[in-house]
Amino acid sequence: MEMKHVMVAGAGQMGSGIAQTAADAGFYVRMYDVIPDAAEAGLKRLKKQLTRDAEKGRKTEAEVKGVISRISLSRTLEDAKHADIVIEAIAENMTAKTELFNTLDHICPPHTILASNTSSLPITEIAAVTNRPDQVIGMHFMNPVPVMKLVEVIRGLATSEVTALEVKKLAEKMGKTPVEVNDFPGFVSNRILLPMINEAVYCVYEGVAKPEAIDEVMKLGMNHPMGPLTLADFIGLDTCLSIMEVLYSGLGDSKYRPCPLLRKYVKAGWLGKKSGRGFYQYEERAF
Structure with missing residues (x-):
């Protein structure tokens, strides 16, 4: 065809x-x-x-x-x-x-x-x-x-x-x-990426470091082009939460439990770049 x-x-x-x-x-x-x-x-x-x-x-x-x-x-x-x-x-x-x-x-x-x-x-x-x-x-x-x-x-x-x-x-x-x-929750990309982002959110939640420091560590130490929290804001925190929920319910492993801070930000309407605020503040909303 x-x-x-x-x-x-x-x-x-x-x-x-x-x-x-x-x-x-x-x-x-x-x-x-x-x-x-x-x-x-x-x-x-x-x-x-x-x-x-x-x-x-x-x-x-x-x-x-x-x-x-x-x-x-x-x-x-x-x-x-x-x-x-x-x-x-x-x-x-x-x-x-x-x-x-x-x-x-x-x-x-x-x-x-x-x-x-x-x-x-x-x-x-x-x-x-x-x-x-x-x-x-x-x-x-x-x-x-x-x-x-x-x-x-x-x-x-x-x-x-x-x-x-x-x-x-x-x-x-x-x-x-x-x-x-294969047809598994999160496939490959998000099964690996989103737990990393979720762990970065836990680092903020538990006071390990501020978002800027976490992103800098991953960029300079792991050679990532963008820090995980900046990336989360770019993807949309609501989307990140939805994917983590799918991983958690579909695979049944506690390591996929969404961080409470991620839930809180989404409930507050802090969805990342598209809403003007997430882990960072943005001058313009993306919609």
Whole structure:
């Protein structure tokens, strides 16, 4: 199957990044969000990024115009009937994802692949609400999507070889390196990354050191490009908490218990960069 039309469901930071990357690779992209203002904000965000790329000489003005011309906003999920693949990039919530996949299953033509950008939830469970579990797969991009090369490809129990092959080819056309992993909570990336972030939060909670010191130790001592608490703010503390909850409930090991301070910050609305405050304060909110 030759893929030409991609729908991205969810226009947040990840969704807009996926849409930009797909359009940059020559695909025609429809970007949808249940909140129209969020879709507009997502389009504005990716245009800003493309303008920045042109200013820094990474793209020509003609290339930027070409990418933007291949992206359109969808006001309704019914537009998924035109898609060869739908990549879901909504909140990390199983109920919301399964409701969306069930709806898409009824709208999309038989050949359409349904992919989830979930960072931790089981693909097998998502696929079970559809009548095409062989065409449901995980396609976990890294943030920021236009920059990061990795895509974790996660097969559910019923995902076919053909679907996996098509998604790997798509990732490569988008300039990414697909790496296949098994359907376990957190997969590989977040099963390793989030416990490290959670432990850094515990270091703050227990008074071991201040956030700045913890981040400096990890940057200078472990050669990490970004400290774990800065990274947590960048990911979103609500997302970090959701992933830790999935790891804790899915694997049943106390080492995955979310730090109480992480819960407290999320309850306070301190979600990181996108809300203007997390472990650090930011002059501008990301939404």
